[in-house]
Amino acid sequence: MNRAIVELTARQLLGQRRSLLLVVFALIPVGIALLYRFEGQQPNHVQWTANVLGARLIVGTLLPIAAVIFGTAALGSEFEDGTAVYLLSKPLSRSRVVLSKLLVAWLATGALVLASVLVAGAIAIRDIPDQGVLLGFAVAVAAGSLAYCSVFVLLSILTSRALITGLIYVFIWEGLMTALFSGTKVLSIRQYTIGVAKWLTTTSERTFAARLDGPEALALMVVMSILATWLAVRALARWEIGESG
């Protein structure tokens, strides 16, 4: 890690209009949780919180969108703007550049989504025992952010169209293909995240179900994160400037 790069990236990611947009996004689950609290008609709060708020809104929408935006912007925007050369022409190893960028993307995504989970969840679940749903999603989201970000940082080194590619992965692959073909779940960070969340709860299968077993989901998530990070380090080490500069 390099402190100067970490600070730079933090300002890069947080000081822009898109971050404000993301904060608005993160407030949407909170708003919906409020609505649920005062106008809701569902009898089972744990079920609603886990399935609708947690799995659908947060893990299914907010988390991947925040991760794809922060993850591809952390390093990708440097290539796009032509500022990457300032980092790469310094006596520090390129693996440090990647790790510093990844760290900030992860922290930004994680903090935003975690805040949304905890606040919205606390509102929705009310005061009954929550069967570990809040804790489960909090931990799962923190881990899921890392997996998503490492993949998106890798994408941003490999292609200049990382944002589009990332969204295709999120919406088409994870959203559509996994719904149609169950086997693709082993390549879906969304399913890993839900699997980990489920593992940490004590809910019944009828209240809240996951497609992957907890240990299996966690193992896949770890493998995916490490692999993506390793590939990103390797790709940046071999990176060459484009013909246009």
Added chain:
Amino acid sequence: MSQRDEPAGSIYDLGYRRYDGPRLGRRHAMLSLYLFSLRGAFGLGRRTSSKIIPIAIAIIAATPAVIQLGVGAIVSSEHLHVIRPENYFNFIQIAVALFCAAVAPEVMGRDQRTRTLPLYFSRALLRSDYVLGKLAALWTALLFLTFVPQALLFLGNGMASSNSTGYWRDNWMDFPRIVASGALVAALFASLSLLVAAQTARRAYATVSVIALFVISSVISEVISGTAGGVWGQAAVLLTPFEVVRATILWVFQSNAESGSALAQADLPGYVFFAMLCAATAIAAWLVVRRYERIAV
């Protein structure tokens, strides 16, 4: 040169020539911009790869009409109307959304991306003319999805009918309704997607943002409808352009929502949706004009 027997031969001046013809001003400029953008929306005059997506989506949007006509021709039954005009949008809504996502950034952000805006704004054109020309272009392009297939379907149905005159007499009211609903749908989608596309010069961001607008508004609307009761649950359908458009079309055709659908549950009067559509279109268009009035070039 008056003598005929002189050998014929002249050297012409190929130097710079002045232009003394008419200069047609703002209206002509706007019209040219409109036509150029409309052509660009379908990739005409561009490389093949820019034509594929818009034209493919337009074909997809026409497919239900073609199938219905085909079925009508084979079965030759007056009463086999799989697709009623008021339901046509349900078949093509995804195509319309994708078309907006693919084409709106092409229509709107392109000149910002390539920094062509200063060339437009330093010509015989006002900034508001520019935006209105672009809006009109996307609106017209969308009519090829929301109106043209249905108009063809209507005409085809009439001609395929064993009793054409009777068909026209019974159904003539459908035609103005098709026109009105097609125009309204196109207007809302054009202004909303241009508003999003106008916010960024980067094409990928614009495409993604347009899709995000449609997906996220649908998810939110659906979640709220399923979660909350009362006024909130009712009003949730107003949050997504798809339901607003669907309901407005039903209102134009004086028809009712299918029982069990979100609209049926919401049970709001049709004019509310029509008003929502008009208001959203106008506000979005105004915001785009405002953005371009202020944009520094």
Added chain:
Amino acid sequence: MTATTERETATAGAPAPAPAIEAVSVSRWYGNVVAVNDVSFALGPGITGLLGPNGAGKSTLLHMLAGFLAPSAGSVRMFGETIWKNEALYRRIGLVPEREAIYPFLTGYEFVLLSARLHKLPDPEAAAARAIRIVDMGSAQDRAAAGYSKGMKQRIKIAAAIVHDPEVLLLDEPFNGADPRQRLHMMDMLREMAAAGRTIVFSSHILEEVERLAENVLVVVSGRLAASGDFRQIRKLMTDRPHTFTIRSSDDRRLASALVSDTAVFGVELGSDRLTVRAADFAAFAHAVAKVARGAGVSLFEVLPTDESLESVFSYLVKR
């Protein structure tokens, strides 16, 4: 200093230290397109101008020198070490890229400080302040870079590139966007840095500036090295091109007939108010002209060489 001692031990026994920059049979191709073709040169302290038409391979070459592109064949060395994938060498290199992009949210000072911190300088604040003073950006250092003009961006980029006091400075089109005053200032600055023993390479399209600044030029044409060295020496090597002078004098006609008989001259043309002389040997003519004029009793008012500029050398090399 550690880097220097390491190098010294590595090359212990070698008589001469390795040149600051050395390209050994460097080629680079993209698919079937050869951008740089078997180029070799060595550069030491002083200012070198890198010239070439658009698309001749200048940027590719500069990017290879900067370690941003791997040569497809051959090697690029700095102080005897390969630059490709050798981050440690950046301690001794400063780089000013062509694109004007700077982080828009940083102030000029923060940008230079970032560079100093990434170099892990012991006192980054002092180094940043010093570099900003050199480029004379003190008055704008606390403004966000988003509001800088092109010339200001160039200067702050140079400050960031020299913050660690590098021995080698590579600049890609450094004068782009600079106004006349900034150009003068930047030229003086580069001259001073070269005088202090640094190796400076810059690319430029503005031949007048290269002519004034660079002692040494590298001319790249179609991916090949077309010429290198002092351009005046290069001009002298072009023996198939006569040197032309125009002369104004008190009596052009008499001077003309006197010059015709001189061996150095092979053509004289009498114009309305001046004389055009073609000579095979530049130096021989230069040595002859004053003597011949004195012999003929003619006063010389003006003697101008007409195709000795870098511009004419360059266009000759490109069209060859």
Added chain:
Amino acid sequence: MPLLSTRELSKRYPGVTALDGLSIELEPGVIGLVGANGAGKSTLLKILLGLLAPTSGEATLLGYDVRRQGPELRQFVGYMPEHDCLPNDVSATEFVAHMAQINGLPRAAARERTAETLRHVGLFEERYREIRGYSTGMKQRVKLAQALVHDPRVMLLDEPTNGLDPAGREDMLDLVRRTGNEFGIAIIMASHLLGEIERVCDHLVVIDAGRLLRSAAIGEFTQRTQVLAVEIEGDAGPLAGRLAASGLRVKMEEHTVLIGIEAGQTPYDAIRDTVADLGLGLVRLEQRRQNLEDLFRTPEREDADVAAG
């Protein structure tokens, strides 16, 4: 009617004054516009083009008020920006014809003039290809063509040679010169390269800190100075020493000796003879001209310099 006239034209941004009460009057011609970065050059161009509204003051171009008669005026204005401004997925023909129509030309006329203008700027077969594949030089030509296609009465060119290599630069300058002289279109050209201005323009406007520094014919900026420059092969020291000893005021610059001429002095023969006596090679002998660059140097001029030395 003057080409351009501004009265007390100002543009202020929060904290920055780009134009500060600029008053100028210019007759048609090829006019160079020079100034330091941030001196207000591009602000002036943008105000004339209607891309920016002035804070106060007035400006008329071709007799039209730039603020109140913008669209009418701009039918007769061509603008070539400094930056890239071309879409890359259409052909030059298509783009330039479109721009002609945006400027009010009917379709048929737009097509005809497009073909002709592209020929003028030197684009031939390639004009039907996508702009994406063009070289920098070709793109600059398209940019010039779109500014010229509607036969404007005045063209505003911002750094027209930006990014061009020496040959491309030469071609572009030639085009600009022809446009101004042969086609009779007034040109206002902003550039940082004084050499270019000197070659192309017949009038120069210098702006500094948002105010008019000087506006005059080019010739007035490049008058001869009272300094002779003698460049020789090899060391100039001995020559300088001899000439100084003979009572001339001299100064040395590498291979060149500068000699200040006082009224009535004609040191030509002395120089010739000294060079011949010392057996030196005479490379260059000329009376120095004032340099446009001197405008941007610290105030002392070369004359004063030599006089002092």
